[in-house]
Amino acid sequence: MSLNWWWARSVGVVRGEHPDGHAAVSAESFQGVALVVGSTGIVGASLVDILPLPDTPGGPWKVYALSRRPLPSWHPPSPSSVTHIHVDLTDSAAVAEALTPLTDITHVFYVAFFRATMSLNWWWARSVGAVREHPDGQAAVSEESFLGVALVVGSTGIVGASLVDILPLPDTPGGPWKVYALSRRPLPPWHPPSPSSVTHLHVDLTDSAAVAEALTPLTDITHVFYVALSQQTTDAKNREVNSAMLRNVLAVVIANCPALVHVSLQTGTKHYLGSDEDMGKIPTPDPPYTEAMPRRDSPVFYYDQEDILFDEVSRRGGAVTWSVLRPNHIFGFSPRSLFNIVCTLCVYAAICRKEGAKLRWPGSLACWEAFSNASDADLIAEQHIWAAVAPVAKNQAFNCSNGDLHSWKMLWPILAERFGLEWSGYDGEEKQFKAADAMAGKEAVWAEIVRENGLVETRLGDVAHWWLIDIAAYELGVSWTLLHSVNKSKEHGFLGFRDTVKSFNTWIDRMKAYKIVP
Missing domain, CATH: 3.40.50.720 (NAD(P)-binding Rossmann-like Domain)
Incomplete structure (x- = not known):
């Protein structure tokens, strides 16, 4: 219940509460391990920003950020708690190869979609x-x-x-x-x-x-x-x-x-x-x-x-x-x-x-x-x-x-x-x-x-x-x-x-x- 303030705020956690970004967290301290599927999408990018913050509920979080393409060169570096993985989700063999080793995942945030579905x-x-x-x-x-x-x-x-x-x-x-x-x-x-x-x-x-x-x-x-x-x-x-x-x-x-x-x-x-x-x-x-x-x-x-x-x-x-x-x-x-x-x-x-x-x-x-x-x-x-x-x-x-x-x-x-x-x-x-x-x-x-x-x-x-x-x-x-x-x-x-x-x-x-x- 003490986290009510987190869910009820009127400004984004990144914009209003943590202007300096993410605090470093040791690997031993992670409570949640998130797989964000579609991490370069419009919601996926926000998840990758918010999950590593020190007061995000369920954390500290380790994040696997899964996307089809790498981040553009102008994008600021991610914190050490975020690992970026690039794979074509339509290729079942490639997906299996990328995800099988990630046995520590506790939460999946699936925010990917096939762009052609909407563009039609x-x-x-x-x-x-x-x-x-x-x-x-x-x-x-x-x-x-x-x-x-x-x-x-x-x-x-x-x-x-x-x-x-x-x-x-x-x-x-x-x-x-x-x-x-x-x-x-x-x-x-x-x-x-x-x-x-x-x-x-x-x-x-x-x-x-x-x-x-x-x-x-x-x-x-x-x-x-x-x-x-x-x-x-x-x-x-x-x-x-x-x-x-x-x-x-x-x-x-x-x-x-x-x-x-x-x-x-x-x-x-x-x-x-x-x-x-x-x-x-x-x-x-x-x-x-x-x-x-x-x-x-x-x-x-x-x-x-x-x-x-x-x-x-x-x-x-x-x-x-x-x-x-x-x-x-x-x-x-x-x-x-x-x-x-x-x-x-x-x-x-x-x-x-x-x-x-x-x-x-x-x-x-x-x-x-x-x-x-x-x-x-x-x-x-x-x-x-x-x-x-x-x-x-x-x-x-x-x-x-x-x-x-x-x-x-x-x-x-x-x-x-x-x-x-x-x-x-x-x-x-x-x-x-x-x-x-x-x-x-x-x-x-x-x-x-x-x-x-x-x-x-x-x-x-x-x-x-x-x-x-x-x-x-x-x-x-x-x-x-x-x-x-x-x-x-x-x-x-x-x-x-x-x-x-x-x-x-x-x-x-x-x-x-x-x-x-x-």
Whole structure:
């Protein structure tokens, strides 16, 4: 109790009480022997100053000051009771060699940290994509240097393509990454070559034997990013097929990958709205949608996928964590995705230009004016990586969107400008039409556009899916609303965002650069 004065003082012990520094103490007199790990850090330096003082509680102290680098030459000499030791804490053999002889240690003060952990806050908080910050692409990494080994399931999809772009970048958290990119079909021949750290594998995920044959040898996988989707014609088939695909992958990886630590599953906002057949028919919760909302009484295959995920990772007794990401409608680019509304809109605009027509809004006033969230594909990929490596994100579900609002009333003039078109917005019910009807039979027109503009050889059905426009034009804001909250992600430390207008333009730029659209 007599030491209350020591704990209660208002000035530092070094500054106010001992201006002349440390008193010499004989080796026989030491009461405490401290190992200060991180002794040149901001707190470690204070510990090394204070512990040797003559009235420091628990002393007199002998101090082993452990740091990665020696003190700078300008630093004043330490007292004789302090011994400086320099070692790389990530090197287990070097640590053992340095510390094994120090058998007299009575107290450890561990104040070290890996600096990169904190400096990566900028990575999670950026407003532009990781790929755009690395215009020269990926740096080569030796096989021995990989820290993370990712299996990206659905690698040619709209988010899978972004993951395969971002994971190999030199500053991606958790890396350097080795990537197994799993897809049903190979990349098209026009796609640029992947870096040496990416291996492409092609397998039908509904074929359990083929999945086992492809994945069983990949025993070094540490993280799974499951972003695959198979769109079926009924809710029952969606549940059956998508559940089987996920189960086929996880059954192999969970059993055969001893280094596996995390599985990240992507679902979507349908989690809050109900299944395709129920959407708009059952009451929906008031937006914004939050992750705490209960499941709907509806056969949504996302629920089945979550249950499969929880069941499979539980087989590893807590050694494997999970995350679920729920993006909104996605703006991005993929050579193989059915769900690319930006590409479909660009093709629609290109056909209008070819035929000398206005870019007409096909749908309702409500959908023209309704506000919604969008999710940039690169942003989703970055949040997948964050959820996989940030301890606070483990075993959690997160919404994922750009963080702002947009309407088609905002984006339609931008699309028209990018293709040099006049445009018209909502123009009365009598002038409404379905994009699928208006664009029927345009295959020859598209073929001529491709030929005249030297574009990549594609069929109209490969690059345009008119039902995406019709859903946006007739359902959004009428049958359901796409507004969800990303507060939970921010509270847990993911601060990334996108300006949706800039995102929309970015993906138009990407498709023009790849010569998919003129």
